[in-house]
Amino acid sequence: MDRTVTxxxxxxxxxxxxxxxxxxxxxxxxxxxxxxxxxxLALSSTLETVPVGEGLEHDPLFLNxxxxxxxxxxxxxxxxxxxxxxxxxGRERPYPGAARTIDLDLILLDxxxxxxxxxxxxxxxxxxxxxxxxxxxEIAGEMRxxxxxxxxxxxxxxxxxxxxx
Numbered sequence: 001m002d003r004t005v006t007x008x009x010x011x012x013x014x015x016x017x018x019x020x021x022x023x024x025x026x027x028x029x030x031x032x033x034x035x036x037x038x039x040x041l042a043l044s045s046t047l048e049t050v051p052v053g054e055g056l057e058h059d060p061l062f063l064n065x066x067x068x069x070x071x072x073x074x075x076x077x078x079x080x081x082x083x084x085x086x087x088x089x090g091r092e093r094p095y096p097g098a099a100r101t102i103d104l105d106l107i108l109l110d111x112x113x114x115x116x117x118x119x120x121x122x123x124x125x126x127x128x129x130x131x132x133x134x135x136x137x138e139i140a141g142e143m144r145x146x147x148x149x150x151x152x153x154x155x156x157x158x159x160x161x162x163x164x165x
Contacts, residue, residue, distance in 0.1 A: 016066065
C-alpha cells in the first residue's frame with residue numbers, strides 16, 4: 001500500500017497566499033489544483049494583508065485565503081502535493097520570506113500532530129497569524145487544533161484580543 005494513502009478521508013485546512021503577479025489569478029489556479037487532491041473543497045473569501053516578518057515591510061501586499069476539504073493523502077503526501085503546486089505556479093525560494101506567486105501551507109489535518117524534518121502539523125505559527133485564522137474561521141471555525149484543543153474560532157477570538165495582532 002502506498003504510504004501516502006490513509007484508510008479514511010481526513011479534513012485538511014490549507015492557507016493560501018500570493019503577493020507577486022496577478023494575485024487573484026494565482027489563488028484561483030492554486031484552488032483549481034487543490035480541487036484535484038481535496039474533495040468537498042470550500043474556499044474562504046480573500047483578505048489583503050501586509051507581509052509579516054522583519055525586513056518585509058516594503059514587499060507587495062498579500063492576498064490570503066483558506067481552503068478546507070477532505071483527502072485520502074497522509075500529511076507527507078499532502079505536503080508534497082502543495083509543494084508541487086507551488087513549483088508549477090512559479091514559486092521561487094531565493095531567501096526566507098521572499099515575495100511569492102503562491103504560498104500553500106498545511107495548517108491542520110484532522111487530529112494529526114507531526115514534528116519531523118520538513119513537516120510540522122499543525123503548522124507551528126498558525127495560532128499567531130490572523131491572516132490564517134480569519135479566513136479559516138470563516139469556513140471552518142469549528143476545526144480544532146489538536147495541540148491546544150481550541151477551535152479555530154476560539155484561536156481567532158484570542159488573537160483579536162491581542163493589541164499586537
